[in-house]
Amino acid sequence: MEFKRKNKTQLLSKIATNDRHGENSPYFDGWKAYDNNSFHPTQNPNGVIQMGLAENKLCFDLIKKWIMENPEASICTAGGVDKFKDVAIFQDYHGLKEFREAIAKFMGRVGGNKVIFDANRIVMSSGATGANEKIMFCLADPGDTFLVPSPYYPGFARDLRWRTGLEIVPVDCKSSNNFRITRAAMEDAYEKAQKWNLNVKGIIIANPSNPLGTTLDIATMRSLVAFVNEKNIHLVCDEIYAATVFDSPRFVSVAEVIQDMDCCNRDLIHIVYSLSKDMGIPGFRVGIVYSFNDDVMLCARKMSSFGLVSSQTQYLLASMLSDDGFVGNFLRESSKRLAKRHYVFTKGLEQVGISCLTSNAGLFFWMDMRPLLKEQSFEGEIELWRVILNEVKLNVSPGSSFQCFEPGWFRVCFANMDDETVEVALNRIRAFVLDRENQESNRSKLCWRKKHLRLSSSSTRLYDETIMSPCMISPHSPLVRAKT
Amino acid sequence: MAAISKIATGNGHGENSAYFDGWKAYETNPFHPTDRPDGVIQMGLAENQLCFDFIEKWLMEHPEASICTAEGVSKFKETALFQDYHGIPEFRQAVAKFMGKVRGDRVKFDPDRIVMSGGATGAHEMVAFCLADPGEAFLVPTPYYPGFDRDLRWRTGVELVPVVCDSANDFKVTIDSLQSAYHKAQEANIKIKGLLITNPSNPLGTFKDKDTLKNIINFVNEKNIHLIGDEIYAATVFMEPEFVSISEVIEEVECNRDLIHIVYSLSKDMGFPGFRVGIVYSYNDTVTSCARKMSSFGLVSSQTQHLIATMLSNDEFIDNFVAESRERLFKRHKYFTWTLSQIGICSLKSNAGLFIWMDLRKLLKEKTFEAEMDLWRVIIDEVKLNVSPGSSFHCHEPGWFRVCFANMDDYSMEIALSRIRNFMVKNNETMVPPRNKLCRRTSLKLSLSRSLSRKMDDFIMSPSIMSPQSPLVQART
Numbered sequence: 001m002e003f004k005r006k007n008k009t010q011l012l013s014k015i016a017t018n019d020r021h022g023e024n025s026p027y028f029d030g031w032k033a034y035d036n037n038s039f040h041p042t043q044n045p046n047g048v049i050q051m052g053l054a055e056n057k058l059c060f061d062l063i064k065k066w067i068m069e070n071p072e073a074s075i076c077t078a079g080g081v082d083k084f085k086d087v088a089i090f091q092d093y094h095g096l097k098e099f100r101e102a103i104a105k106f107m108g109r110v111g112g113n114k115v116i117f118d119a120n121r122i123v124m125s126s127g128a129t130g131a132n133e134k135i136m137f138c139l140a141d142p143g144d145t146f147l148v149p150s151p152y153y154p155g156f157a158r159d160l161r162w163r164t165g166l167e168i169v170p171v172d173c174k175s176s177n178n179f180r181i182t183r184a185a186m187e188d189a190y191e192k193a194q195k196w197n198l199n200v201k202g203i204i205i206a207n208p209s210n211p212l213g214t215t216l217d218i219a220t221m222r223s224l225v226a227f228v229n230e231k232n233i234h235l236v237c238d239e240i241y242a243a244t245v246f247d248s249p250r251f252v253s254v255a256e257v258i259q260d261m262d263c264c265n266r267d268l269i270h271i272v273y274s275l276s277k278d279m280g281i282p283g284f285r286v287g288i289v290y291s292f293n294d295d296v297m298l299c300a301r302k303m304s305s306f307g308l309v310s311s312q313t314q315y316l317l318a319s320m321l322s323d324d325g326f327v328g329n330f331l332r333e334s335s336k337r338l339a340k341r342h343y344v345f346t347k348g349l350e351q352v353g354i355s356c357l358t359s360n361a362g363l364f365f366w367m368d369m370r371p372l373l374k375e376q377s378f379e380g381e382i383e384l385w386r387v388i389l390n391e392v393k394l395n396v397s398p399g400s401s402f403q404c405f406e407p408g409w410f411r412v413c414f415a416n417m418d419d420e421t422v423e424v425a426l427n428r429i430r431a432f433v434l435d436r437e438n439q440e441s442n443r444s445k446l447c448w449r450k451k452h453l454r455l456s457s458s459s460t461r462l463y464d465e466t467i468m469s470p471c472m473i474s475p476h477s478p479l480v481r482a483k484t
Numbered sequence: 485m486a487a488i489s490k491i492a493t494g495n496g497h498g499e500n501s502a503y504f505d506g507w508k509a510y511e512t513n514p515f516h517p518t519d520r521p522d523g524v525i526q527m528g529l530a531e532n533q534l535c536f537d538f539i540e541k542w543l544m545e546h547p548e549a550s551i552c553t554a555e556g557v558s559k560f561k562e563t564a565l566f567q568d569y570h571g572i573p574e575f576r577q578a579v580a581k582f583m584g585k586v587r588g589d590r591v592k593f594d595p596d597r598i599v600m601s602g603g604a605t606g607a608h609e610m611v612a613f614c615l616a617d618p619g620e621a622f623l624v625p626t627p628y629y630p631g632f633d634r635d636l637r638w639r640t641g642v643e644l645v646p647v648v649c650d651s652a653n654d655f656k657v658t659i660d661s662l663q664s665a666y667h668k669a670q671e672a673n674i675k676i677k678g679l680l681i682t683n684p685s686n687p688l689g690t691f692k693d694k695d696t697l698k699n700i701i702n703f704v705n706e707k708n709i710h711l712i713g714d715e716i717y718a719a720t721v722f723m724e725p726e727f728v729s730i731s732e733v734i735e736e737v738e739c740n741r742d743l744i745h746i747v748y749s750l751s752k753d754m755g756f757p758g759f760r761v762g763i764v765y766s767y768n769d770t771v772t773s774c775a776r777k778m779s780s781f782g783l784v785s786s787q788t789q790h791l792i793a794t795m796l797s798n799d800e801f802i803d804n805f806v807a808e809s810r811e812r813l814f815k816r817h818k819y820f821t822w823t824l825s826q827i828g829i830c831s832l833k834s835n836a837g838l839f840i841w842m843d844l845r846k847l848l849k850e851k852t853f854e855a856e857m858d859l860w861r862v863i864i865d866e867v868k869l870n871v872s873p874g875s876s877f878h879c880h881e882p883g884w885f886r887v888c889f890a891n892m893d894d895y896s897m898e899i900a901l902s903r904i905r906n907f908m909v910k911n912n913e914t915m916v917p918p919r920n921k922l923c924r925r926t927s928l929k930l931s932l933s934r935s936l937s938r939k940m941d942d943f944i945m946s947p948s949i950m951s952p953q954s955p956l957v958q959a960r961t
Contacts, residue, residue: 011710011742016614016774023777060561067552067560076543076550076791084543085536091603091757126602126782127567133781137639138492142618163613163639163778201486232486268486282567283786299492302499303639306609307602310785311758316552 015163022158030385030395039393041420049425052395054210054363055416056244056280058337059330063279066326073319075312083315090311093304095124099314102321103288107273109327110243111253117290123300124314125287126307128240128274132159132204134303135270135289138296139234140166140201146236147171147189147203149181151366151402151409153210160204169193171203172405175368178357179212181205181220186227202234202268203227208241208251211402211411212366213359215245221257225264236270243278243331244415246339247360258292266292275317277363278334284313338363338415341422345414348426352433356412363415367396370408372436381407392432394425496638501630502857506870515868517895525900528870530686530838531891532720532755534812535805539754542801549794551787559790566786569779571600575789578796579763583748585802586719591731593765599775600789601762602782604716604749608635608680610764610778611745614771615710616642616677622712623647623665623679625657627841627877627884629686636680645669645676648880651843654832655688657681659699666707678710678743679703684717684727687877687886688841689834691721697733704743713746719753719806720890722814723835734767741767750792752838753809759788813838813890820889820897827905831887838890842871845883847911856882867907869900 030052039047072079075087090096097119104117125131140146142165148156150170160166171189173179186203193200205224207216216224228235237254245251254271258264271290276282286309291297321327346356346365357366373380378400385398388410399409414422506528515523547553551560566572576595583593601607616622618641624632625647636642647665649655662679669676681700684691692700704711713730721727734744746765751757761784764775784792796802821831821840832841848855853875860873863885874884889897 011615011708011768012770012774013613013615013617013620015617016770021774021777055565057561057565060564063564064557064560067557068554071552074550074552077547077553078544081540081543084540085533088536088539088756088758089531089533091751091760126606127780130602130781137489139488141489141491144489158777158780163781234486265486276567281564283564285567285783285785293488295492296488299488299497302497302634305603305634306606306639307782308760310760310788312791313785313787316787 020158020162022154022162025154025157025401030389030397033389034395037393039421039424041424045424046393048389048393048395049421049428050395050416051413051425052397052411053416054277054413055282056277056334056338056363057416058341059280059334062326062330062333063320066320066323070319070323073316075315080315087311087315090314091308093124093301093308095122095304095309096311096314096318098318098322099309102318103273106321106327107242107253107288107290109331110251110278111256112250114256115253115259117255121290121292121297123289123291123297124304124307124309125289125300126309127276127282127285127287128238128272129155129159129287130285130307131272131274131287131289132156132236132238133162133164134300134307135236135272135291135296136160136164136166137303138291138299139236139270140164142166143199144201145169145193145198147186147193147200149173149185149203149205151179151211151399151404153206154397154401154403156204166201167198169196169198169200170403170405175357175406175409178214179209179366181216181224183223183227186224190231200231200233202236204236204238206238206241207254208239208245208361210241210362211364211397211399212357213362213364214357215249215251215361217249218252218257221252221254222261225254225257225261225269228268229263229265232265232268234268234270236272238272240272240274240277241362242273243334244338244363245361246335246342249360251361255290267296268293270296279330284317285309286313286317341414344422345412345426349429352430353437354429354433357409364411364413366399367410367412368408369410370406372433373408376407378407384408385410388432392428394428491639496634498630498634498638501633502860502873502876506860506864506872509864510870513868515896515899517899521899522868524864524868524870525896525903526870526891527888527900528872528886529891530752530888531757532752532809532813532838533891534816535755535809538805538808539795542795542798546794546798549791551790556790563786563790566789567783569600569776569783571598571779571784572786572789572793574793574797575784578793579748579761582796582802583718583763583765586727586753586806587729587732588726591729591735593731597765597767597772599764599766599772600779600782600784601764601775603751603757603760603762604714604747605631605635605762606760606782607747607749607762607764608632608712608714609638609640610775610782611712611747611766611771612636612640612642613778614766614774615712615745616640618642620675620677621645621669622710623662623669623676625649625655625661625681627655627687627874627879628680629682630872630876630878632680642677643674644680645674646878646880647679650880651832651884654690655685655841657692657696657700659703662700662703676707676709678712680712680714682714682717683730684715684721684836686717686837687839687872687874688832689837689839690832691727691836693725694728694733694736697728697730698737701730701733701737701739701744705738705740708740708743710743710745713744715746716749716752717837718748719809720813720838721836722810722817725835727836742771743768745771754805759792760784761788761792816889816897820901823901824904827908829904829908832884839886839888842885842887843883844885845881848883851882853882859883860885863907867903869903 034048034050037047039049071077074080075084100119100122104119107117145167171185242251269292273288275286289300355368397411510524513523515525548555550556551563576598580593580595621643624644647661744767748763750761766772830843872886
């Protein structure tokens with residue numbers, strides 16, 4: 001029988017054939033380079049070091065110790081198998097009650113116990129990826145728009161837009177004021193959207209910020225809340241890095257801020273949370289939507305059927321996060337280790353004249369490479385990036401992939417490797433910068449270097465002071481071709 | 485208040501269906517043998533609870549399957565970090581192998597085509613997003629699983645066009661009915677992008693023979709539309725003939741494989757709905773690639789991938805499990821349908837699934853859906869059984885009910901049967917035919933040598949299982 005083979009793309013949906021999945025971004029190109037030539041201290045010492053993946057690998061020893069001491073947390077041990085059946089058949093989209101309670105308590109502790117989260121408002125999703133997409137489905141129709149302060153996480157382009165049909169308009173934040181989100185910038189973006197006939201439904205912020213590693217101060221938070229109330233649009237706060245805050249100022253959740261704002265319409269306020277960054281367990285796909293709007297909460301709960309957390313995982317985490325002693329110790333220790341790692345890196349870079357945005361959170365820092373650009377343009381940035389990737393052999397993420405308004409900034413992850421790899425990475429950067437400097441005959445660049453270079457011998461002490469983290473190999477990217 | 489989306493304010497979630505009303509009745513008064521012996525028995529939830537003892541025994545013998553045991557904790561970190569949307573290779577390989585085994589190893593599945601999703605719920609939505617634009621439609625033979633209304637339509641904007649099947653030919657899907665539905669859609673200016681079949685069928689408990697599948701494949705090729713085969717009940721086939729998968733048939737007919745896609749899950753075959761293991765298996769490379777990217781919205785927990793990878797890689801366990809599960813389903817089904825036939829209740833002849841399609845047309849006061857709902861309310865409120873009315877499955881004819889039998893222990897089953905018997909006697913409906921006269925529709929093929937020589941009471945005592953909780957359970961504080 002003859003059958004017609006029409007043009008393949010006509011057979012499929014527009015969603016399947018457009019590129020709004022976002023994987024053509026340079027953010028992912030670096031991973032591909034890394035996947036082809038991955039660093040290993042002995043097997044491939046000249047390979048690419050992965051500094052483009054925001055993973056938190058610093059505290060697995062604590063988690064593993066807890067697991068060994070609490071076999072009943074698993075439904076596969078003698079201590080827990082009597083729960084296996086109940087858990088395996090549990091598909092109630094409300095989630096295990098103990099899981100919701102434990103998550104609510106954890107979120108409260110991460111927020112410094114300044115606010116109590118209601119366990120009945122905890123709605124599951126498949127990671128923050130699923131949570132962000134879901135909240136968009138609940139709040140906006142295809143063609144509607146969300147404002148997003150730049151620089152922002154490249155995954156938002158996919159999570160917020162791909163299957164939802166929404167648009168994003170960036171709120172441009174600039175280095176001249178440390179990328180703060182100003183009222184003027186928000187108004188500007190809002191007006192721009194209106195001029196383009198776009199219906200703005202809300203603004204989504206990440207606090208702490210990815211890629212900046214900074215937390216929003218209370219004044220900015222209040223300004224945001226006031227802005228959305230005035231415009232009668234939604235505020236979505238992605239707080240997935242909340243427990244990675246390692247220095248002052250402390251983390252302040254939007255939940256805390258609205259407690260003191262009677263004028264705030266709570267139906268506009270929604271939080272996205274996840275354990276992927278704070279606990280370092282992205283594989284477990286624990287995403288949370290916490291909305292103060294009852295209709296949104298109910299809708300999101302029904303939608304969670306498309307991405308529930310595995311009941312096996314709910315059960316484990318319910319047990320773990322209910323252990324107050326463990327949680328307290330984990331949060332303290334994690335902050336401490338992040339602080340030390342951050343210090344080692346930023347100090348090491350400072351010594352070769354590279355500055356970073358002052359930050360107090362996150363698993364990365366925002367590196368200022370503007371002085372090293374051959375020209376102050378995004379082409380210059382990509383040219384420098386290719387050099388860093390191919391010659392220095394570090395996968396860092398160029399600011400343009402975060403929609404940064406200005407060229408020359410790079411996000412560099414620091415919590416996804418062991419101490420030895422940190423040292424190798426710093427040495428490579430040091431060598432590169434000095435080499436690049438030597439190539440320049442520009443007097444102003446030499447002056448700049450003299451101003452910033454501190455020829456102290458303290459760098460070796462920094463390594464001794466850091467906690468010896470367990471041996472970690474540079475990680476695999478999410479785009480890794482599965483090895484058979 | 486700022487408006488929320490149309491999706492959020494509409495009824496596309498489908499929860500206003502009668503399918504869920506019964507659950508609500510159950511939730512307020514659930515049966516318990518001692519605490520609440522007059523409560524409602526849940527027979528509206530298609531769960532497979534018959535083989536947990538088997539699985540639990542295997543777990544105790546294989547501590548390395550868990551990343552939380554001394555034997556498995558060395559894998560904890562790499563597993564917890566693993567978010568690659570390709571999935572753990574061993575997981576994909578194990579699932580591919582299991583899918584092959586469930587089809588009698590007559591076909592091999594490629595692990596590189598295994599794509600994860602958030603249960604079959606997530607898989608269906610994902611396939612719809614890949615294949616159709618808002619406003620476009622899929623044909624779906626009736627009666628069909630009520631969840632399709634949500635899974636395929638709610639957030640995608642895709643429509644469903646029913647292909648009416650009726651009892652006159654045991655609800656078989658015919659080419660005439662497909663052509664009729666297709667042309668009706670064309671006349672209404674609805675663009676059909678594909679045909680979705682559930683095979684084995686929910687709620688019928690039957691599966692399609694090879695000729696029917698060949699005809700279906702020819703139909704989709706002729707129309708150049710997609711075929712989605714939901715095969716999530718593949719391993720619940722408990723009686724001959726052997727299940728035939730689309731994957732086998734396409735080896736035998738000329739077919740554009742870019743049109744062929746399978747949805748699978750472990751929720752029914754293994755009894756693990758809580759683990760959210762959904763699979764999309766497409767023969768179309770673009771769809772595979774797109775679905776894989778989309779799976780970020782519903783990956784299987786790596787902790788669960790690790791467990792499943794270990795379990796399904798164990799050939800001996802799987803062979804024994806599949807055989808044991810079939811045996812227990814067969815016995816439960818046989819006892820249930822035989823006892824019903826004794827009290828004059830017939831059901832569609834079936835050999836798969838976790839339910840029967842019960843024929844109560846003769847009990848209707850009139851042949852209408854209103855009368856079906858009246859009867860249903862009586863069954864819920866007086867007989868105290870949550871069964872699912874056929875109208876919630878978009879059945880074209882009133883009077884059919886889906887009744888689940890694999891989600892309870894033997895004691896609950898006995899109570900349910902005695903309640904049905906009492907109801908029939910009370911309503912003078914039972915002719916109580918002599919014990920050796922079986923209802924024609926439930927006549928069993930006496931071909932299996934293993935179990936048929938045993939007496940009716942010689943079936944496996946399943947472990948004590950309480951009537952289960954529905955997905956809509958209000959969390960108790």
